[in-house]
Amino acid sequence: METAARFRSLPPEQIGAMHVVLDSGGSELLPELSVARDASDWRPDWKTQLISQLLTLRRETLIDVGANxxxxxxxxxxxxxxxxxxxFEPNYYCASLVSDIIASARRSDCRIVPAGLSDRNGLQQLLLDPEENLDPSASLDVSLRPGRSWKEQFAACYRFDDxxxxxxxxxxxxxxxxxxxxxxxxxxxxEASIVKDQPWILCEVLHRDFMAEESNHQQRLDALMSWISRVDYVCLNVVKSADNLRATELVAMxxxxNKVWTWENAIQCDYLFAPRADTGSLIEALR
Structure with missing residues (x-):
């Protein structure tokens, strides 16, 4: 229970969002970031709190895949x-916005790579909403939402390990x-970096689109769970408070x-993949 012990040893004012004391207006962000905050449609929520807790426990680098x-x-x-x-962000409109946020914050510890990550190196097609350059639903997976109209953007993608x-x-x-x-x-x-560094992985896994084949989606989920098991990780679902401001529990899955995505069940789609050896202490730390 080393992780839980370290977590509990912190004074209350240094745990998670309580340390930051951000209100819905983000008043404690640098004033020059207010425009960036609004452009990003950002408000502190459960993810802010959880990331703060996790980075307090592990004082190491945060890799953000899909910076949007x-x-x-x-x-x-x-x-x-x-x-x-x-x-990492393959959409060049979004990557430019993130670069501007970093410049406004004047943070030398923050960098953005205008590219995606994948299991192969090369150009891929990024599918975006035709009406939204900063589309948060943009995807490199052409089968994710069948039957939709998309605009396409070339995206450079790399294997992180390379x-x-x-x-x-x-x-x-x-x-x-x-x-x-x-x-x-x-x-x-x-995979090589994950096996070496054993990071905690905060990952959104969406329920399937209403037009997607259930069997195809199940194959995707089975392949993902097989990988998690192969690297000796465990899948934990992140349970949130009713107001969506705090992560309240981690549940082993x-x-x-495999269900159809709705606005009502979208809150269920966030997971923490953790090394098996860390699972018990992480669950205990969030209680």
């Missing part, structure tokens, strides 16, 4: 004691993945449910 409008970057900037942020040396980063403590269905290719391309 900089929401996780702003979570990171609200944490009082941090040790490096590296974001480019890690060039990035000159330290040990990875926390990995956040929000890539709209392309989770497994990201994990496969990072033998399988990820």
């Amino acid at each position: 409008r900089g929401q996780t970057l702003l979570d990171y900037l609200s944490v009082p004691d941090t040790h490096g942020y590296l974001g 480019i890690r040396a060039a990035l000159q980063i330290g040990k990875i403590g926390l990995l956040k993945i929000d890539v709209e269905g392309a989770e497994l290719p990201v994990l496969l391309g990072m 033998p399988a990820i449910p």
Whole structure:
């Protein structure tokens, strides 16, 4: 229970969002970040609190895969004691916004790579909403939402393990993945780094689109759970408070449910993948 012990040894004012004391207006962010905050549609929530807790326990680099409008970057900037942020974003509109946030914050510990992560190196097609350049639902997975109209953007994608040396980063403590269905290719391309560093992985795994085949989605989930088991990790579902401001519990999941996505069940789609050896202490720490 070493993780839980370290967590409990902190004074209450230094635990999670309580240390940051951010209100819905983000008043304690730097004033020059207010425009970036609004552009990112960012407000502190359960993820802000959980990232703060996890980075307090592991004072190591945060890798943000699918940085989008900089929401996780702003979570990171609200944490009082941090040790490096590296974001990846294949949408060049979003990558430019994140770069502007970093410049406004004047943080030398934060960097953005305008590329995606995958299990192969090369150009891929990024599918975006035709009406939204900063589309948070943009995906490299062409089968995720069948029957929709998309605009396409070329995106450079890399296996993380192939480019890690060039990035000159330290040990990875926390990995956040929000890539709209392309989770497994990201994990496969990072497998050597994950096995070496044993990071905690905060990952969104969406329920299936109403037009997607249930059997195809099940194959995707089975492949993901097989990988998690192969690297000796455990899948934990993140349970949130009713107001969505706090992560209240981590629940071990033998399988990820296969159901149709709705606005009502979207809150169920966030997971923490953790090394098996850390599972008990993480569950205890969040109680």
